[in-house]
Amino acid sequence: MSHGTRPPLPPTNLENCDREPIHIPGAIQSHGALVALDAAGTVRYVSSNFAALLGHAAPLAHDLRNSGLVAKDAPLRELVTDGLAALAGQAELPMPAEWAGNGHAFDVVMHVSHGLLVIEFELRHASEGDIAHFAVRAHRAMEKLRRPRADINELLQLATQELRALTGFDRVMAYRFRHDHSGEVVGEAHADFLDPYLGRRYPASDIPAQARALYLANTLRLIADVQAPTVPLLQGGGEPPLDLSASILRSVSPIHIEYLGNMGVGASMSISIVIHNTLWGLIACHHMAPRQVPYSVRMACDVIAQILGASIQAVLSRRLAERQLEMAALRTRIMENVLHSDDEFAALCTHAKALAASLRADAVVVSEQSKLCVEGDMPEATARTLLDWLHATQAGDAVFATHTLPDAAPELAPTLMPWCGVLALPLDPNRGSWLVFLRKEQLETIHWGGKPEKEIRPGPLGPRLTPRGSFELWKETVRFRAEHWSTDDLDSAQQLLDELRRTQNARSAELNTARNQLMAMLGHDLRDPLHSISMAARMLEKSTSADSGNAGSSQAGRLGQRIQSSSGRMQRLVSQVMDMSRLQSRLGLDLQPREVDLVQLLNDLMDEARTAHPHTQLVSDLPATYPARVDPDRMAQVFSNLISNARHHGEPGHPVEIRLVDGDAADDNRVCIEVRNVAAPIADEVADQMFAAFKATSMGNTRNRTGLGLGLYIASEITKGHGGTIGYVYDTPHVVFQVRLQRAGAAPGPAE
Known part of the structure; x- marks a missing residue:
């Protein structure tokens, strides 16, 4: 057996229990013996009580089949041979078997652990007649639990009663784990001399994470005698500890032994309730004195727990389906x-x-x-x-x-x-x-089974957070x-x-289709009538100007101007609607660029704005001429929109400025045209949506009540179509819109 110095104690905190390597304790319980073989049948691990309990030794590094125990016992030799065949993948593991030797009866149980065949010999104290009686009771319990029930707690209560009758434990409790991994006792059967624990809550720290993992890997666990000394495993030098996760004899964590001792428990058995590969609950059995339940009875209890889990799952599935x-x-x-x-x-x-x-x-x-x-x-x-x-x-x-x-x-x-x-x-x-x-x-109000916090005090492993010492009822609000x-x-x-x-997307798609159809219809059906109204207004204005001395003619002239102004505004709106329809139908704006003088185009737009709005002051900083290849009508639409916006939103008494800068700080191949007006900065949430269509900030604007929120969107699309960009900056005290286009003679580049 290898020995070593004890490692330094870990710091005292709630992670002590979670870090304890309970799957590799290096020992087993005393009511059985264990041996682990490699594929050649060589003994790699053996419990120190093996020879005393079975009457023959199993020397380390020797073939167990040549030992006095196996060589002279044909049934046992066959079991070991079949087990090694299963380890090699040539057969299934042998079923648990009965074996008698050295004056004892044993249950022989095998499992595979990390490439080793683990054989456990558990002492059997019950007679054949007792076990047959257990089988009849177990069958009746299974039949009761199979019957459909709507209430889960009723099922759990029935299970505790049946399992107590089957095993003889003083107390059998059914835990149901909550979302925080704390457990609540929702079913209980107990001896009359014990206080009831029904309704009490136990903290998640009572079952650490690695213990929950073992409850999934090994769904039934017996501690036959809490106070019995453990039996160490012997192993060759340099061998890692043997993983006993699936062992029926695995020794118990000292922390858990202390926990059970604090409860006055002499023996315990736990059976996992597993639903959808999750530890849903637990059946906990306690006895105030040592108690060893025969292996075959424990297996029947495990089957009962599986039936219970299936019944609970059926109830949960039915409720979930109904919901x-x-x-x-x-x-x-x-x-x-x-x-x-x-x-x-x-x-x-x-x-x-x-x-x-x-x-x-x-x-x-x-x-x-x-x-x-x-x-x-x-x-x-x-x-x-x-x-x-x-x-x-x-x-x-x-x-x-x-x-x-x-x-x-x-x-x-x-x-x-x-x-x-x-x-x-x-x-x-x-x-x-x-x-x-x-x-x-x-x-x-939680009825805890004792105060849930653990105390720091000296324990078997030194100063640490020890298991709770009191399990009296403790209430917490x-x-x-x-x-x-x-x-x-x-x-x-x-x-x-x-x-x-999905419904919102469907509604949006439906509304967009209807809107596009409506816009196309309006653009087509209104353009001609509006053109006729505009022509009639011009004729009315011309006829009244010839008779300028007549007061009635003067009034008619003003009426003609108003009609022409209104129809012009309506035509612009219709044009925007038509453009929007083309853009959303992915037809594009049908740009037709040609060589134009950008300065002349801007001067013409400013003259039109001065004529239409004589009280608006426009100033410019433009070169004498600037050739560019653009669609003049579309670019006029862009700058007309920006000038109109500056007029609507600028502070009264301050001019609207138009500037042209040849070359750009970011790109010498671009020309930048700026439209400036004095105003407060545009709010970030408005600026983020400024170039979107039908933006909410444009609807009902007090300075531009007739706007649809389309002008800047269409201006942006026109600029993109020319390989340029449009953006907004604030240059105190000016709101500045900047249109960047390819400089004359520069190679065309992609839009930013």
Whole structure:
């Protein structure tokens, strides 16, 4: 046996238990013996009690088949040979078998661990008659647990009663693990002299992470005698510790032994309840004295736990299916209303109460920009505070969920209490469009099985966080928590968000198609009538100018000018609509560039603006001439729009400036034309959307009530079509729009 100095003790913290290597303890329990063989049958590990318990030694580095134990016992030799064949992949592992020797009866159980065949000999004390009786009881228990039941706790309570009757333990408890890995006793059968533990909670630290992993790998675990000394494993020098994860005799962590001793337990057995490869719960059996349950009975208990897990899974699956059907029906109704409604916000508000019920929420908030709908008793002011926080902190399009909002936003806790659970679906955060489910604080009094915190005190492994010494009832009131959002809640919310987004996309596509058709129709059907109205207005104006001395003629002339001005404005709007229709139909703007004088084009536009708006002052800083290859009508459209914008939004009494700079700081091959006006800086959120179509900031603008929000978008598309760019900067005190085009004679380049 290899020996070494004890390593330095780790620092005292809650990770001691999680780091303890309980799968490689280097020892087994004393009610059996163990030997591990390699593929050649050579003994690599053997328990120190092997010879005493079985009557023959199993020397290290020797072939077990040549030992006195196996060589003279044909049934055992056959078992070992079959086990080695399984290790070589030539057969299945032998089933557990009975074997008698050295005056004892044994259950012989084999498993494979990291390329080794591990053979365990467990002492059997029960008679054949006792085991037959156990089998009958086990069969009856299985039949009872197979019967359909709607209540999971009822199933667990029945299981504890049947397993106690089958095994004779003083106490059998059914744990159900919660989302935080703490366990709650939801079923119990116990002897009359014991206090009930039903309803008590045990912290997650009582079953560390690596212990939970072993409960999955080895679903039944017996500790026959808590106080019995362990039996060390002998191994060759340099051998790593033997992995005993699947061993039935694996020794017990000293920390767990101390834990059981603090509870006054003399023997224990645990059976895992596994659902979807997850440790869902645990059956814990305690006896106040040593107790060894026969291996065959334990296997029957393991099968019972599997039947119990299948029955629980059936109940959970049925509940989930029913809920999913209800949610699917609700989503279908909502999507139909949203898709066919003119107002998505109103459609969602109609279903707010049903949505709250579907996710077991105490309130629902629907928001869209300044519009707000609250279902539940949350004040609107509180809802707006929460929405402001979500908008400021939750970027992106992911669902946000918490059941401890005061922890996530402590600065808002006084305002938001008692609302602690938030499940927020970002429908369109840029527009302030959210669907938020809320749950109130759930004051919870937890009946802990002893105070959950561990104490630092000297233990068998030195100073560390030791297992809890008291398991008396200890109550704790938990605040600032709501019922947590389950995986099903989060899945349902994500499905709802996905379908709402798909419906939004479908509505947008439908509206875009209808809008494009409408724009094309308006552009086609209105252009000719407007042209006729404009011609009639010009004739009216000319006829009245010939008779200028007549007061009535003067009034008619002013009327003609107004008609012509209005029809001109309408023609410009129609032209924008036509351009928008072409752009959204991906037909392009049909640019026809030719050689023009850019300075002459700008001067002509300024003359037209001075004539139409004599009170507007325009100044320029332009060279005498500047040749360029552009579509003159389209570029006139760009600069006319920029000059008009500067006139509308500039401070009164300050001129609009037009400048042309040959060469650019970023690119000498470009010319930059600037249109400047004195004004405050444009807000960032407006500037970000400035060149988008139908932007909300253009609708209802007090300085340009007739705008559609298309001018800058079309100007940007025209500039891009010429291989140029258009942008905005602020040069105190001027708002500056810059159009950059290829310089005359420069090789054309791609648009930026």
